[in-house]
Amino acid sequence: MSLVSSLLTDLYTPIRDEFAVVERIFDEEIASDLDFINGLCDTVRSYRGKMLRPAMLLLAGKATGELSNGHRTLAAVVEMVHMATLVHDDVLDEASERRRRPTIASIAGNTAAVLLGDHLISHAFHLCSGLQSQYASRRIGATTSMVCEGELLQNHHRGDLELTEDIYFEIIRRKTGALTAVSAELGGKLAGAGNGLVRSLYSYGMSAGVAFQIIDDVLDIVGDECRVGKTLGLDLSRGNLTLPVIHGLAHADRSTAAALRDLLGCARPGGSKQLRALLERTQSISYAVEIARRCVEDAVSQLDLVPHSDAKQSLVAMAEFIIDRQC
């Protein structure tokens, strides 16, 4: 077991027994009467990684009240939505590896990957609409729309060398923050937390999600592919400007900025190494990590009103883990 997994295993102690139930709900929901679809779903299951979103939902519930079957169902729902976005991302990114395994797109083609992503999102909604109240369905529907808007906004700005930090944050709040935010929010809401607390949990999830995405973008530049377990350097080759690069372009001298611009939007051998070297000059990686650290501080401060418990401690530690993770 890697250091990261063992760290997370500790954090997940308060909800450890729930995961098996969540996985069973997940598996039962996506089971098909068509065998080849089950085969594709087996591959999707193998992408299950840190289970951050289900963990956040369950911990938020446990920290503010009692866990119910609704929590377990919704934990499966947010993971399914996340999986759907991963499967579609791999089509869009033309990535060949995900969690050290070949992507659906590379195994079964882009067509199957688009359809399988649709299949997962459909099942997420179906599962969600089995709950007693419409509340969660409504929130999940609003969230997936926000996620799509974030991805569309990112795509709209591909290759845009004028991309500002403001738009970058708008993109990542929607594409990543929205789902972690709603996970923490729904955990509290279903446990009967009051409106103020539910709003704080939403803000916790949003800030944690934004920090997570910044570090993800940093790892795309400085990460070790073997360790991270997915294709890296994709932002560079796709022309997606991320925080370190936006900072670099804004603060570099003329020749460094020209070299940076020249690198973006192409996938040349050694491009990532060159990018790292250029961003070193403006300390842009440290800058991005520092911003992520502040987001984590903000996330943790949102938990002030949550009474002390092991579950609360895990929420704090999960946010702090985001900065230290190397995959």
Add this chain to the structure above:
Amino acid sequence: MSLVSSLLTDLYTPIRDEFAVVERIFDEEIASDLDFINGLCDTVRSYRGKMLRPAMLLLAGKATGELSNGHRTLAAVVEMVHMATLVHDDVLDEASERRRRPTIASIAGNTAAVLLGDHLISHAFHLCSGLQSQYASRRIGATTSMVCEGELLQNHHRGDLELTEDIYFEIIRRKTGALTAVSAELGGKLAGAGNGLVRSLYSYGMSAGVAFQIIDDVLDIVGDECRVGKTLGLDLSRGNLTLPVIHGLAHADRSTAAALRDLLGCARPGGSKQLRALLERTQSISYAVEIARRCVEDAVSQLDLVPHSDAKQSLVAMAEFIIDRQC
């Protein structure tokens, strides 16, 4: 106005005043705070065609009880789901035209088309989950999963020259029949129709949808591209066997069957014309139209228990229109 539109306008008389409301609900739901997304959505709106699914839902409601706001919302939902499948289909099919307009994929790229389809499906679920009861959300979620399974099954059998009629029907029941079936079903259910009647309406929609798809597949071979308003011959070039071709392969003499096999899965100039000529020998087009006609008869017979009304007459005429349509 084309003959077809004027025919449908007549059929839609009992629900004519509802369409403006349905379109407003649709437009308000997909409106974004991001202008470029609204621009993409304008293109999606221009694909609005026959509005068969909303019409079926509203007519089924009117034929079995009173229309409510729930009907209007669900009419927008089923159209939105349909639009999402069209946008993703155009990615998968590499089609360049839809309703005589360029596809989203050809305007904004495959990435934007995948994301916009996701966006539409998310909004469909969001809209649906605003209704008082979970019932429709649950049924819509189950239906979109079936639609994906149908598309995945079709993709799985691409280029499969052994495809049987049974599997072909399994594919089209899921990918097309499921959504028309649930449209008619929900129309009746929301109007307070009893279980037996709701089941009959589902079967009506299923048989009508299957007939519609068979004729769609026939038009892909014999249609006039200008009239149909979309890229034709796609089944041939993608290696999707449809009813006329399955029949042709099973009934042709050895040399005709070899010529058919040779044609499938490639997009050579004049391929469609050659396919038409080969299928003429086994009267496979007539065979497919005859099967569609029987499906329409079955659809109409499902309405026996529905009391006589203008709305019922329109449901009957809509099913019959499927056979006569040329686009």
